[in-house]
Amino acid sequence: MIIPLERRGSRPVFRQIVDYLRRNIESGRLPAGTKLRPIRLLASDLGVNRETVADAYRELETLGLTQSGVGRGTFVLGTASGAETSSETAAPELRPFVPVLSRAAEATLALPAIDYGTEAQAVRFERAVPDPSLYPVDEFRKACSHVLRHGGRALLDYGDPRGHEGLRRLLVERLTAVGIEAEPDGVVLTAGSTQALALVTRVFCDPGDAVVVEEPTYAGACAAFAALGVRPVAVPIRRDGLDLDALDTRLGRGGARLLYTMPSFHNPTGITTTLEHRRRLLEITARHGVPVLEDDFEKDMRVRGRPVPPLKALDRTGQVVYVGTFSKTLFPGVRIGWIVGPPRVAGAALVLKRATDLASSVPLQAAVAHFCHTGAYDRHLRRVAKELARRLDRAAAALEAHLPDGSSFTRPDGGFAVWVTLPADIDTVTLLTEAKRAGVVYSPGAIFYTDGRRSSSLRLSIGQAGADDIERGVRTLCDAAHALLPSGGGRERGAGRAAPAVHV
Amino acid sequence: MIIPLERRGSRPVFRQIVDYLRRNIESGRLPAGTKLRPIRLLASDLGVNRETVADAYRELETLGLTQSGVGRGTFVLGTASGAETSSETAAPELRPFVPVLSRAAEATLALPAIDYGTEAQAVRFERAVPDPSLYPVDEFRKACSHVLRHGGRALLDYGDPRGHEGLRRLLVERLTAVGIEAEPDGVVLTAGSTQALALVTRVFCDPGDAVVVEEPTYAGACAAFAALGVRPVAVPIRRDGLDLDALDTRLGRGGARLLYTMPSFHNPTGITTTLEHRRRLLEITARHGVPVLEDDFEKDMRVRGRPVPPLKALDRTGQVVYVGTFSKTLFPGVRIGWIVGPPRVAGAALVLKRATDLASSVPLQAAVAHFCHTGAYDRHLRRVAKELARRLDRAAAALEAHLPDGSSFTRPDGGFAVWVTLPADIDTVTLLTEAKRAGVVYSPGAIFYTDGRRSSSLRLSIGQAGADDIERGVRTLCDAAHALLPSGGGRERGAGRAAPAVHV
DSSP states (O other): OOOOOOSSSSSOHHHHHHHHHHHHHHTTSSOTTOBOOOHHHHHHHHTOOHHHHHHHHHHHHHTTSEEEETTTEEEEOOOTTOHHHHHHHTGGGOOOOOOOOOHHHHHHHTSOOOOOOOOTTSEEOOOOOOOGGGOOHHHHHHHHHHHHHTTHHHHTSOOOTTOOHHHHHHHHHHHHTTTOOOOGGGEEEESHHHHHHHHHHHHHOOTTOEEEEEESOOHHHHHHHHHTTOEEEEEEEETTEEOHHHHHHHHHTOOEEEEEEOOSSOTTTOOOOOHHHHHHHHHHHHHHTOOEEEEOTTTTOBOSSOOOOOHHHHOSSSOEEEEEESTTTTOGGGOOEEEEOOHHHHHHHHHHHHHHHSOOOHHHHHHHHHHHHTTHHHHHHHHHHHHHHHHHHHHHHHHHHHSBTTOEEOOOSBSSEEEEEOOTTOOHHHHHHHHHHHTEEOEEGGGGSTTOOOOSEEEEEOSSSOHHHHHHHHHHHHHHHHHHSOTTTTOSBOOOOSSSOOOO | OOOOOOSSSSSOHHHHHHHHHHHHHHTTSSOTTOBOOOHHHHHHHHTOOHHHHHHHHHHHHHTTSEEEETTTEEEEOOOTTSHHHHHHHTGGGOOOOOOOOOHHHHHHHTSOOOOOOOOTTSEEOOOOOOOGGGOOHHHHHHHHHHHHHTTHHHHTSOOOTTOOHHHHHHHHHHHHTTTOOOOGGGEEEESHHHHHHHHHHHHHOOTTOEEEEEESOOHHHHHHHHHHTOEEEEEEEETTEEOHHHHHHHHHTOOEEEEEEOOSSOTTTOOOOOHHHHHHHHHHHHHHTOOEEEEOTTTTOBOSSOOOOOHHHHOSSSOEEEEEESTTTTOGGGOOEEEEOOHHHHHHHHHHHHHHHSOOOHHHHHHHHHHHHTTHHHHHHHHHHHHHHHHHHHHHHHHHHHSBTTOEEOOOSBSSEEEEEOOTTOOHHHHHHHHHHHTEEOEEGGGGSTTOOOOSEEEEEOSSSOHHHHHHHHHHHHHHHHHHSOTTTTOSBOOOOSSSOOOO
16 A cells, blocks of 8 residues: 655654545545555555554544454444445446537647657757757846845735736837837736737637638647637748738638737748838738737847837737747746737736636746846847857758758748748658658648648757757758658759748 | 836947837838937937937938938938838728727626725735735745756746646645545646636536536636636535535536536635535536536645545546645745646646646746745645634634624635625625725625625635734724614624524
């Protein structure tokens, strides 16, 4: 018999044994008539003194739960309530319960999952997550300690449901610098940008409603839509971003409640749209009266080139809801994202959040605010940008050197994602099996399409691989791709000089 | 003109001014022809050197964004893209965007809100939240520091979507001690029990589905149901807990997808049901095939009497999903709750959580696990139980002394909630206005009913008021109640001797 004991806790072992057995007797798991394990054996099982067990057995007898006879052992008497009998009578009814799940739960469970394997040696291009070796752990630990020391009591209460005021104020300042006008009260802090986009979706969409998405698009957004019972409707991305004529046509057909878009360092393609593209997008959505959910998940991750103002900064009608996150620039474990929207939208997101998780954790929000105030965040961003630039350059060089003829790839100015399109013969889901065997994993294009279509594209995320690993990983990947091509063809290397090119 | 400057940051002020103005010019918020504020005035506005502003203006001119003439000032040129013109043409389309919200958002926004006021001097009986003066802040800060120092890098990554393994393991041990069998993999950590109950609801219910609730019940649960589009169907609570005959009848009519129940220290009544009541409840729900959501939000808050095993410990069919939280026993700001369910249910809750917020924050989970392992949590619980017992006793004594004739109140063995029922003449929403004026606030009964009915009951939560404040608050409240009663009647005091009594 195994009784879990907390040896470092302060509850006496004797008490723990009594409580455990009492509860199991009361719950009927040890029914009347059960013989308890002999004292000497239980003491040995648990590695405790025999007298401790004997004491516990005596206590159970005092409680009227057991009966002992010398030389016979200790037997369960059952409970006084007589409920044993009634549950005996009810026994024929006791079929194991088979849960009937909601349609939303079934749809979410049915989402395809890719097996990326777990080989530690593999070069991992599949996670759009920053590199833990770059985390400023010590500085952040000090920030945590600082905020808990000065004002911990208030931070550990619920606090403002919108989240820590200092962090909201800081975000407003930083957003002002990119041309976004906001008030701290118009900011709602969330558990990462995933929760932010789920909340904004819930603000505008009931189950069955349609959301227009760029295609390819962030697979996580489609998971959120499935969980919320919302239908994604795809409009393709071209070389310069969302196909605006197709968008105009689609919105003209009506029924779309929201447009979900990532104008900067788009996931998975890495594309950043121009100022003109953004203005035209807003003109189209304003004309059709469709709100825009702008996911600027990789803000602060530009490594070269001039920033383009976010849609939210160009918004003159109040139609854009802006979401962002610290998950890519700092670390995902703090789970801090945000929503910036017009008052009515931010207000609705807030009540929905309160109703379904009350609030996010304030202490870490306060720690991040302090971390930013000390300048540590900007120092960290500069350090990361330098490393990201090195990795993006290394990826581009390796792809250029090793990709088969007829391939292309994007050259983003920041973020983690490089979108690689191989010759049309190659299905990147099939290729993944070979690549995994050879020691490299990536995200196949199919997962970024709402219909999971066959795709010769793939996403390399350079967040978690160092420059040398990138070189090695790309070479391995390209070798695997060459091996899949018709023999004789494609052994020549060197392709992909075409800058941003997306095949959809 | 106000340009928000980060003075402690490392970005030069000159660069911040250039960036701010450039973005405002590019976004069209400073349209072509705008005269920029004279150098000397802007320097004075911002409290910076004139030369800094002059440098910034020169840079803008170099970028082709402005033009200066000696003695005339600096004017915005607009952007090169020509988009200004196109947005001019589109101007007639620029109506302010009026958001059309989802039905769920509208329903959640429409939930009634009580104004409890914010007077610092008032005795606050309305928040079912622990007392910040009891928070073990220093020990928790040390736990945070410890876990970030040893393994911070891993904690700041996403980690296991179910939450920190050490904390799940610890919960399993603690739950075993109350007779619940679980595996760490069957536990999903959530953002408090509010998220836990929202997730379990989503596992079983699509919008429009019905959930059976006890009435009165936790108002927050009804907010979650509203946000999820789920219909609460009320079955009354009697003196000894949920009316089981009414439950049997209601489930017999079909259509209910879930029963939501709080068998221990029920919110708002404080009632704890007996072992026999629990067994019969499970027999009924098993017979009808309806899963049970057991909210054991105040586990670990018993101050006297013998614990009764949770429904989950008595569950022989796998129909009970158990949720709990550290919000009441430790502090709400950590936002840690949990779901313990059969594999398929826990699995569905997990995918729904992943799809809509990816994961909860792991560092605080790790800190709580460490805090528990050191024995600090159990020490804290003992300290809190002693204080709670004192408060509950003080509340009972004061109610006994001051309540008008014909009143009653419950005497819970733990938790925060005391349910007080005043003479039927009194509407506790009306009384609240008087009470607030006199310096005491509480939760009127109406908010705990799905139909918001008139109620002469109210909930006193003694979580945040010290013993002396409780005495004073109860006296003030009773005076206000006396004043509302027909003159002559009710001035005699001393009532409520009847132990647990609930009028519904």
